[in-house]
Amino acid sequence: MTAAAAQPASAGPPEEGRFAPGTVLAQRYRISGKLGQGGMGEVYRATDLLLGQTVALKFLAARRAAGESALERFRSEVRLARQVSHPNVCRVYDIGEIEGSPFLTMEYVDGEDLASLLRRIGRLPSDKAAETARRLCAGLAAAHEKGVLHRDLKPANVMIDGRGHVRITDFGLAGMAGDIAPAEIRAGTPAYMSPEQLAGKEVTRRAISTRWGWCYTRSSPASVLLKPQV
Numbered sequence: 001m002t003a004a005a006a007q008p009a010s011a012g013p014p015e016e017g018r019f020a021p022g023t024v025l026a027q028r029y030r031i032s033g034k035l036g037q038g039g040m041g042e043v044y045r046a047t048d049l050l051l052g053q054t055v056a057l058k059f060l061a062a063r064r065a066a067g068e069s070a071l072e073r074f075r076s077e078v079r080l081a082r083q084v085s086h087p088n089v090c091r092v093y094d095i096g097e098i099e100g101s102p103f104l105t106m107e108y109v110d111g112e113d114l115a116s117l118l119r120r121i122g123r124l125p126s127d128k129a130a131e132t133a134r135r136l137c138a139g140l141a142a143a144h145e146k147g148v149l150h151r152d153l154k155p156a157n158v159m160i161d162g163r164g165h166v167r168i169t170d171f172g173l174a175g176m177a178g179d180i181a182p183a184e185i186r187a188g189t190p191a192y193m194s195p196e197q198l199a200g201k202e203v204t205r206r207a208i209s210t211r212w213g214w215c216y217t218r219s220s221p222a223s224v225l226l227k228p229q230v
């Protein structure tokens, strides 16, 4: 493993979560630990006892009310992610519900998200960075070919497995090109938005690619704009 290789999630002690390791959900998924969490959900590693495979389960974070809109968001995440089939895009399988809590099942990536990898090692060696960029562009292009705009591309939504393979995850804010309501344009993470998205104008394939540029350089429109011009 090189300095830039991700640490398999199985290497560290499992994080505390609302489901203790060993809990069996829906008589099918045995939880082995919490993998991470973002603004919207909590992700757990589990064994699918029916198929004998490891999967990742994403639940709505406990602090978020599981109303109809949350459920619809989960459904939309699955619908959109399922349209994209590419080695650099995390596969999402299905949606389910346990005691009123919706969850989705997806491919388990035994690795680390790019945000925590960068926190841990500072920066990627240049050859690794170029390869990661190439893979991310390939995954994004596959999504764009299907008309799917990710809209929340940032290091925390990119997984790198123990062999350095890259997967784009979290289609929670994704939308179809041309089908994004004006009120939704600025949904996402401001630090990684393109200038036109920040201004509430539009979300296009170009805007998503700009986002990738910000991820890659670790700058953001806000920090660029705030920098004194020289």
Ligand SMILES: Nc1ncnc2c1ncn2[C@@H]1O[C@H](COP(=O)(O)OP(=O)(O)O)[C@@H](O)[C@H]1O
Residues within 6 Å of the ligand: 009, 035, 036, 037, 038, 039, 040, 041, 042, 043, 056, 058, 090, 106, 107, 108, 109, 110, 111, 112, 113, 156, 157, 159, 169, 170, 172
């Ligand atoms: N398929 C996966 N395999 C392993 N870890 C994952 C997977 N998906 C997400 N994670 C971890 O969980 C974190 C939160 O997941 P994410 O889908 O981004 O949730 P949110 O919608 O709340 O941002 C990610 O940053 C990553 O660390």
Ligand SMILES: [Mg+2]
Residues within 6 Å of the ligand: 038, 039, 156, 157, 170
């Ligand atoms: Mg996320």
